[in-house]
Amino acid sequence: MWSTEDNTxxxxxxxxxxxxxxxxxxxxxxxxIGSETSAFPYAILIDGLDECRGEDCQAELLTxxxxxxxxxxxxxxxxxxxxPEWAIRTALEPGGHLNQVAYHIQLSDKYDASGDMCQxxxxxxxxxxxxxxxxxxxxxxxxxxxxxxxxxxxxYVATVFNCISERRAAPxxxxxxxxxxxxHAGQVAKPFEALDRLYTNIxxxxxxxxxxxxxxxxxxxxxxxxxxHIGITGFRxxxxxxxxSPSADILSAxxxxxxxxxxxxxxxxxxxxxxxxxxRGDLCLRLYHKSFSDFLEEESRAxxxxxxxxxxxxxxxxxxxxxxxxxxxxxxxxxxTKWKELPLPRPHRRALREAIEDLPFFLLxxxxxxxxxxxxxxxxxxxxxxxxLPPLYPVGLxxxxxxxxxxxxRRFSGKLKFQNPEAAAVISEFVHKWECDNTARRDxxxxx
Numbered sequence: 001m002w003s004t005e006d007n008t009x010x011x012x013x014x015x016x017x018x019x020x021x022x023x024x025x026x027x028x029x030x031x032x033i034g035s036e037t038s039a040f041p042y043a044i045l046i047d048g049l050d051e052c053r054g055e056d057c058q059a060e061l062l063t064x065x066x067x068x069x070x071x072x073x074x075x076x077x078x079x080x081x082x083x084p085e086w087a088i089r090t091a092l093e094p095g096g097h098l099n100q101v102a103y104h105i106q107l108s109d110k111y112d113a114s115g116d117m118c119q120x121x122x123x124x125x126x127x128x129x130x131x132x133x134x135x136x137x138x139x140x141x142x143x144x145x146x147x148x149x150x151x152x153x154x155x156y157v158a159t160v161f162n163c164i165s166e167r168r169a170a171p172x173x174x175x176x177x178x179x180x181x182x183x184h185a186g187q188v189a190k191p192f193e194a195l196d197r198l199y200t201n202i203x204x205x206x207x208x209x210x211x212x213x214x215x216x217x218x219x220x221x222x223x224x225x226x227x228x229h230i231g232i233t234g235f236r237x238x239x240x241x242x243x244x245s246p247s248a249d250i251l252s253a254x255x256x257x258x259x260x261x262x263x264x265x266x267x268x269x270x271x272x273x274x275x276x277x278x279x280r281g282d283l284c285l286r287l288y289h290k291s292f293s294d295f296l297e298e299e300s301r302a303x304x305x306x307x308x309x310x311x312x313x314x315x316x317x318x319x320x321x322x323x324x325x326x327x328x329x330x331x332x333x334x335x336x337t338k339w340k341e342l343p344l345p346r347p348h349r350r351a352l353r354e355a356i357e358d359l360p361f362f363l364l365x366x367x368x369x370x371x372x373x374x375x376x377x378x379x380x381x382x383x384x385x386x387x388x389l390p391p392l393y394p395v396g397l398x399x400x401x402x403x404x405x406x407x408x409x410r411r412f413s414g415k416l417k418f419q420n421p422e423a424a425a426v427i428s429e430f431v432h433k434w435e436c437d438n439t440a441r442r443d444x445x446x447x448x
Contacts, residue, residue, distance in 0.1 A: 018035070
């Protein structure tokens with residue numbers, strides 16, 4: 001077998017040259033000199049292919065593996081473990097160069113590892129019991145609670161075990177910390193520190209890749225993704241139980257993104273999330289692991305990657321106003337009385353409708369947005385909204401929806417009058433007009 005010391009230029013060689021020089025040619029050389037190769041170890045294990053820096057490097061390595069090891073009638077079998085990064089995913093998808101030669105095992109959504117994780121924790125907890133002389137220090141319920149929290153993620157239970165098995169701390173106390181851990185000021189214990197580093201690295205890589213695309217100039221990856229994350233359970237507002245739950249494609253349109261932009265947004269997060277169609281046919285974001293959601297929601301864990309709910313609401317309020325102001329309708333002429341007949345593409349109409357319905361709720365939850373409201377007012381945004389309401393709701397808003405919609409606008413104008421009394425006065429005038437218009441339409445319906 002050739003030694004790597006025989007080639008002083010190894011570090012600068014291309015992937016194909018390295019594989020050929022270090023694996024293929026030595027193996028063929030053994031055959032040429034008559035050596036017995038039937039007992040030769042044929043399995044080549046490659047772990048963490050996603051850790052190769054850069055998508056181009058990952059793609060080149062996969063191409064080299066196929067060309068050098070799979071296309072040359074060699075007996076090798078290649079096992080690759082990796083997160084589904086872009087280069088790896090596209091190579092395995094239909095049309096990819098590995099699609100017909102590789103067997104793809106998708107652990108994220110095809111395999112339930114709960115049993116394995118229960119066994120993993122039980123054995124290691126039993127080992128701790130032997131060490132401390134107390135086999136009853138944990139319960140089966142403790143294990144099941146940890147496995148449920150892991151959501152199929154082995155690294156979660158491994159991280160938990162590393163925390164609990166710290167030799168300078170009592171495992172019983174560490175277990176209590178993990179089971180009941182909630183972040184607070186001055187928190188010393190960090191049971192999920194290793195997991196948080198993993199999530200941080202994945203998010204930073206995804207952010208860098210997304211924002212490097214020229215058509216994404218000015219976009220905030222973390223803000224957009226957090227909006228979709230909150231959208232999983234719906235946008236909730238105070239006071240009352242009001243909740244807005246747009247589908248993922250409508251939310252993308254509301255965020256002023258192009259069609260299918262949500263898929264591009266998560267293209268480097270495939271090991272953690274996926275967009276799926278629910279039973280109603282709506283597109284929704286699915287997180288594979290609850291611990292990832294916990295990470296996103298807690299500033300003490302996400303640190304610089306944390307995006308607050310109020311910041312998301314403020315951005316959505318700006319987007320709603322932008323959609324209304326930039327609506328390409330001829331507002332100087334009478335609009336159609338039927339919403340579906342407005343000369344707009346259907347996706348645009350859906351996004352515009354969502355913007356109109358949601359704007360008052362997002363405005364009230366946005367602490368610093370008076371400058372954007374001032375611009376919206378100067379650009380006749382309220383007047384455009386006034387002309388869009390009749391075709392959208394020709395018989396008036398439903399009573400319960402109307403109470404929240406107009407009530408939030410009234411409360412928002414009350415808050416705004418201290419920072420921007422002129423804009424607040426304009427909003428108040430339109431609120432009064434819309435209340436009168438809505439009452440008139442409802443009275444008209446009651447007439448025989």
